[in-house]
Amino acid sequence: MSGDHHDDALISRRVRRLETLLEERGVLSGGALDEAIDAFLAQSSPANGARVVARAWVDPSFKSRLLADGTAAVQELGYMEGSYQRLRVVENTESVHNVIVCTLCSCYPLRLLGPSPSWYKSESYRSRVVREPRAVLAEFGLALPAGTEIAVWDSSAETRYMVLPRRPADTESFPEEELAARVTRNALIGTAAV
Amino acid sequence: MARINDVGGMQGFGAVDTTDDTEPFHADWEARVVGLFNALRAQGMFNTNEFRDAIESMPAKEYLAASYYERWFTAICALLERKGVIEPGELDEQGEPTEQGEPAGLEARERAEQGESAELEARDG
DSSP states (O other): OTTOHHHHHHHHHHHHHHHHHHHHTTSSOTTHHHHHHHHHHHHOOHHHHHHHHHHHHHOHHHHHHHHHOHHHHHHHTTOSTTOOSEEEEEEOOSSEEEEEEOSSSOOOOHHHHOSOOGGGGSHHHHHHTTTOHHHHHHHTTOOOOTTOEEEEEEOOSSEEEEEEOOOOGGGTTOOHHHHHHHOOHHHHHTSSOO | OOOTTOOTTOOOOOSOOOOOOSSSOSSHHHHHHHHHHHHHHHTTSOOHHHHHHHHHTSOHHHHHHSOHHHHHHHHHHHHHHHTTSSOTTGGGOSSOOOTTOOOOOHHHHHHHHTTOOOTTGGGGO
16 A cells, blocks of 8 residues: 555665665766656646647647647647657546546556546556446545546557646636636546546 | 556446545655756766666555655666666665664664674665
């Protein structure tokens, strides 16, 4: 289980010892780790994915490009530059709801969604969402009509998925930034609607 | 035979704890482990496929008992050992704390001096 506190003190000492050894052996320079952490957090946020969605909602031609080639479209907005991964964006409609998972590990569009939530990496979610997605979505409080088809996308090392949620009906006059503010991380994974 | 990480469709893991994490990491060491992974990968110490393989090679019992970033740390240590950068057991030195995470005391140091400090070897990956 994640975050067992009695393990935290032990493992944090082991991590520190490894850092010290790597510095002593010239494998890592003093500030390299802090730089790596800062860079990771600076370029990885669910706000990025939310901005992509808002743009797709207000710009039909961007939306077409996004659905045709997710990687190229988000690169237009400055995201995922230099990434070797392929992004596929899957659109929720009246009849189809999409949800993403990585059954093998934790593959996830980090740069668009930020570090993933613990449940995304849990054995429960990974094992069950492919077998009984409707029940799992209900555990997130998302009750879909019986007629809605649920498409589950299993990520791989090469291909990452992001959900394009449906635009709420009451947002016709919203500017793009306000639309983006409505889009949650769970909506980008498919465990919530907007 | 499938490795333990291949859990798709498996039954028995129970309900999903849907609690939403507000912070990217639960503890500072988790961020340090991600930093280690990114920094070491960037300098070519290992690539992502090697890293995944190292996680997925963990024995099932250890894999299931470990938290997410404990798996990462186990994999990083395993790869560094394989490449000869660190020695097995090297992180245990200097009076290893007990499994309960208590500070290393006189008793632990004495045991270490007597060569009985290997209780954590199973965790080294």
